[in-house]
Amino acid sequence: MNVQLTNMQTRDVEALLHPYTNAAAHRQVGAHVIETGKGVYVYDEHGREYLEGMAGLWCAGLGFGDKELADAVAEQVHKLPYYHLFAGRSHEPAIELAEKIKELAPGMARVIFQSSGSEANDTQVKLAWYYNNALGRPEKKKIISRKKGYHGVTIASASMTGLPYNHIDWDLPLDRFISTGTPHHWREALDGETEQEFSARLAHELEELIEREGPETVAAFIAEPVMGAGGVIVPPAGYFEAIRPVLEKYDVLMISDEVINGFCRTGEWFGADTYNVNPTSMSLAKQLTGGYAPLSAVALCREQAEVIEQHTGKIGTLGHGFTYGGHPVGCAAGVAAIRIYQERKILDHVRKVAPKFQGHLQRLKDHPLVGEARGVGLIGALELSPDKSGKKTFDPAGKLGAKLMGELVARGVILRAMGDSLGFCPPMIITEEEIDALFAPMEECLDATLAFAKAEGLV
Known part of the structure; x- marks a missing residue:
């Protein structure tokens, strides 16, 4: 695999051993370097903007850059x-x-x-x-x-x-x-x-x-x-x-x-x-x-x-x-x-915006690649499945979850694939408009992942 790494990425692969990362593959593709953050958004070394739908690692409930x-x-x-x-x-x-x-x-x-x-x-x-x-x-x-x-x-x-x-x-x-x-x-x-x-x-x-x-x-x-x-x-x-x-x-x-x-x-x-x-x-x-x-x-x-x-x-x-x-x-x-x-009455805010967040999740459960949509408050997941029964899984597990996560990153949204479940956990300051933005690319990304699954013979 011939990939041209940036100077920042080259330094990363020579210096760091990353948790929950395939280190062998990482040496080829390099790191995604995040430099700044504001509100529910983070920005990488090239200035690209991403809606951080996982609050980092479930942590940044008040978002980034709270003075x-x-x-x-x-x-x-x-x-x-x-x-x-x-x-x-x-x-x-x-x-x-x-x-x-x-x-x-x-x-x-x-x-x-x-x-x-x-x-x-x-x-x-x-x-x-x-x-x-x-x-x-x-x-x-x-x-x-x-x-x-x-x-x-x-x-x-x-x-x-x-x-x-x-x-x-x-x-x-x-x-x-x-x-x-x-x-x-x-x-x-x-x-x-x-x-x-x-x-x-x-x-x-x-x-x-x-x-x-x-x-x-x-x-x-x-x-x-x-x-x-x-x-x-x-x-x-x-x-x-x-x-x-x-x-x-x-x-x-x-x-x-x-x-x-x-x-x-x-x-x-x-x-x-x-x-x-x-x-x-x-x-x-x-x-x-x-x-x-x-x-x-x-x-x-x-x-x-x-x-x-x-x-x-x-x-x-x-x-x-x-x-x-x-x-x-x-x-x-x-x-x-x-x-x-x-x-700031964050608890009241979570209760106010959670119905919109959970509504977006539930609307996606009818997509042919989604087996189950689940969540509570401002946390949720879409689980990818060959059918709606809950009795079948993809083989190999995790391949489609990673594909869907990559499709979303390419469109400016960061979420986390846990096997073939896609997790959502945005900063709790997220507005209803930002919730709409979080879910805006989901159907397109699911469609692209479904096409990939068909090409790979997974469905």
Whole structure:
């Protein structure tokens, strides 16, 4: 393949190893270099404009170039660019942000900070183990996650992630990590099975799994209210209402992974609110700072927090923490982001524009290449399929998703293909006119992808 790379791209391929990228192919085609951003748009090294329909990586809920948020970050850099929370030290941004999180997440009593969603979910595992040791239950350590769930890339969080690329040749998952079914009614339901019946069956399968493993060995169940990187899978009716009694029966912690769902995205402050999850703890990141600084948090219910705190008195310390966990700049960004969400009534705005966004998605479900359109709030997906049944997939998987994503980029729209599902997660400041612009090239791109599929013999 003979491709002339720009100087910027040549420097990139000689310097960087990119996550979630085919490195061999990347050396041939080079990077797509993004230089600036404003509102819902980003601009590449050649000045080309793109509507960023994924808010970067589900992060930039307030878009790009927000002056108030950037100024808050700059002010904190000048005031206190770094400090830690080790050995009882603290700083005002961390205290204020923890208080704000507690106000927004009823039932949560303590907050511990990290730098990424992966670190937050890794911390969840350690705290679940520590908590059960404190209660004298050394065998209660297994973590149940779901196939197609995404919880990160550290060794523990990747073990909970239920996607093949996060396990193949990484020697994962580790022991103590087990999985249960994906709550995707369209793909996984039996013929004639309603959403409520499907939810009841998944809850029964979860109970059977816990009993088979031994309830005395199962510590926690982790779930995204809406599954993100697994394809934006929206839970069926009654799912968490069916799951919760099973967890309570066997004294299993309910971890709500809000890394993508949190901070207005689903039309409530948290996905747990949208779907009645009632968690014992929550993992927060991404829109926590609007993407303007790395930061994540674990919020714990009072009972779990108090058991952990009392156990540190026995041991002498909480032997866990990160150098940059609770970084003052990240915390200042989080405080500012939440203030902006509240003062600009972002939650109300999401609720106002979501019907137009979801309407565009649903109108595309009749395209012959689209098997299912799904979403909630300002998050959604189109899943490409050989037919509408949900029982067939393309072979090879992912080829058409990548083709559709490329067609959209060529027309100035950035979205993300997750296999053959195309994800949508625009900045939450998006206007109705910009939603129209986001979807404007979709039918043309779907038609071009369908023509490609026919030429390749895939349909």
